Amino acid sequence: RLDQRHRVEAELRQRIEQLEKRQTQDDAVLNVVNRYWNQLNEDIRVLLQRFDAETADESENKNESEATTSFLMQLSSWDKEELDDKLAHRVQVSKRAVSKVVQAFDRLSQRNEKITLALKGEYDGGDEAPNIDEVVRKAxxxxxxxxxxxxxxxxxxxxxxxxxxxxxxxxxxxxxxxxxxxxxxxxx
Known part of the structure; x- marks a missing residue:
């Protein structure tokens, strides 16, 4: 009976070690994901500044400051429901930022296309072709x-x-x- 107890204890210790090792690996993966996600958000912010299209509202600025803190430290203090809400909010902010970058890029592409057509004299608009000097000055x-x-x-x-x-x-x-x-x- 004592041998059986020692075997069970040894198996449980081994299982605990495996779980601790897996937890350490999971924490490392979360650290990497968190770091790259923060970098993505920072890169998007710089792109939006580059396009002069950043229209962040107060909640996005608040989220940006949260992203600079350790997300893993926050994870440990949230319950499952709150965690789902926080992650959903973080994903939503990232999606909105990417959408703004795409819109800014689209506006820039349209502007460049308009300038190119005006310079070639192939303006497609319903109105008369804009004056090339005016287009160049605006550009x-x-x-x-x-x-x-x-x-x-x-x-x-x-x-x-x-x-x-x-x-x-x-x-x-x-x-x-x-x-x-x-x-x-x-x-x-």
Whole structure:
């Protein structure tokens, strides 16, 4: 009877180890998914800025700040129903952002097509063909506005890169310190 109990305990320990290992693997996968999802949302935000089409409402800005926090930490505190709601909301925000990028790209394509047709003299509209000088002036002013927007984004990205580089150096120094402390403790 004692042998049977030891066997059951050993099997249960093995099962616990397997479950802990699987939990660790699942956490690692969730970390990767979360990181790439956050990167997708950030890339979409930059694209929307690039197209000068970002019309984020307050709930999207709130969600963006939530996305920068650790989603996994939040996962542990939500019950199943709340988790489903939060994930659905996050998916909805991402879908809306992608839709805005597609719309902005479509508007840009239509504008470029209109300019091309006007320059070729093949305007298809029901009205008379627009004056080429007018089309070129309008395109020039749009390009200048886009250039200013790109310069502002470039400055923001440089600032973000600088901040992240400093943070990376700080974390690298902390890691080096911990590694040194770890090595010292092993040598004692």
């Amino acid at each position: 020039n002013s749009e390009i200048q506005a886009e250039n200013r927007n790109l310069q502002a984004i470039n400055i923001q990205l440089h600032e973000k890169y600088h901040t992240m580089s400093l943070k990376m150096s700080e974390l690298q120094d902390a890691l080096t310190g911990k590694d040194t402390l770890n090595a010292e403790l092993r040598n004692q």
